Every structure is written in C-alpha cells, then in structure tokens.
Amino acid sequence: MTLKKFTFSLFVFAHVSIFAQNTLNSGLLPKIVLSKEISDKTKSINTIESRFIVDEDDKNISFSLVDMSTILSFKTGLNKSFNFGYLLRLKNEETIHRTFQHFNIIQQQLTYKLAHRFAFEQFYQDGFSPTFRTRYRIGFQKALNGEQLDLKEFYIKIANEYLYNFNDLQIRLTPYLGYQMTKKNRVELGLDYRLSQFINKSTKNDIWFRATWYISLN
Incomplete structure (x- = not known):
C-alpha cells in the first residue's frame, strides 16, 4: 500500500467517526513493553498494560483491567516475521485467555516506514464458548528530523486497524508522538480512538490516552 492510499484510508476513518452519533467513553492505557x-x-x-476509565460525571478515574502478554517473534526474511503469543486479561472477577498469531511485513522506505500486520485471535473464558477475531493494521512511522531516526530525536507513528469478530467491525486510529531516548529505550504518547458497533447502527466510541515505554533487554 502506498503512502497516498494510507492517507486516504485515514480520511475515510475520520469521515465515519465525525458522523458517528453516540456517547464517547474515555480513559488511560499505560503500557510497558520488554x-x-x-x-x-x-x-x-x-508486555503489561493497564486500563483506567474516566468517569466524566463523577470526575473519577477507576481501574478497569490489566493485560499481560508474552510473544515469540520469528523472522522469516529481511522484512517479514511471524508472532505467536498468549495474553491473560484480568477484569474484575473475570479471567480471559487469548492466543494469537501475527504475520508482519515491514516496508522500509528512504524517509519513512510502513508496517503491515495480519492477525488471528482466539478467546477463551470459563462459561463461554471460544470466540475468534481477525485483525489488519497498517502503520506509518517517520522521524521528525532528517531521513533516519537517531538518538534523542522525536518521531511520529500513525496506525489504522480493522478488527472483525464475525459479528461486528471495529476500526481504530492511533496517532503517536515518539521519542528515542537511548538505543534501548523509547517512549510513545498519543491517542487510541476506537469506533465499533456501527454495523448494527448502535455506534460506540472510545478514546484512550496511551503511554507506552519500550525497553530492550539486549
């Protein structure tokens, strides 16, 4: 997919979001990636990620859930890899298990990078039948100074993702500002906007402030 097509897909997403008529849920998503x-x-x-929900009426922030995941990634070429992972979600009295498989393609251009991810997920929970979901994500990343990202420099990252559980489609838009602190540490701050249930004409909107700290242990 070219940069022009990627920009167009973001425009379509924004157009749909503007006309979505429903309440907006919001919260915080802090995350650490090792x-x-x-x-x-x-x-x-x-990874470990927590979710906090903002109650605008009571002006409170409450804990919602925590996700803990582990992934093994295998490179199959210069720009391709497969991921196999497991995620444990703890939410109130619920425990949800998720397994997933990713196929990743990285297109490194001279001044920017495009990343594609194709995913298939399986959900398991006591008392419920297993459920399944497919995902596709395209991401764009570019250094704000120069052609390549160097230490002590900022970069932008924008992703557009589509999730389908064979019943409903969810669309996500995630613009981030990142900073490469050291060779082994970088942080990203941004928004995670999610639009779902519009197929059934009961649109649900969620917007999260996301903060992610990436740490390399090598």
Missing part, C-alpha cells in the same frame, strides 16, 4: 533478542531470527516480547 523485548529481548534470543537469536538473530528470534525475539521475545513481554
């Missing part, structure tokens, strides 16, 4: 290269072609990725 990665370690096991070999030249294998990497482990472990």
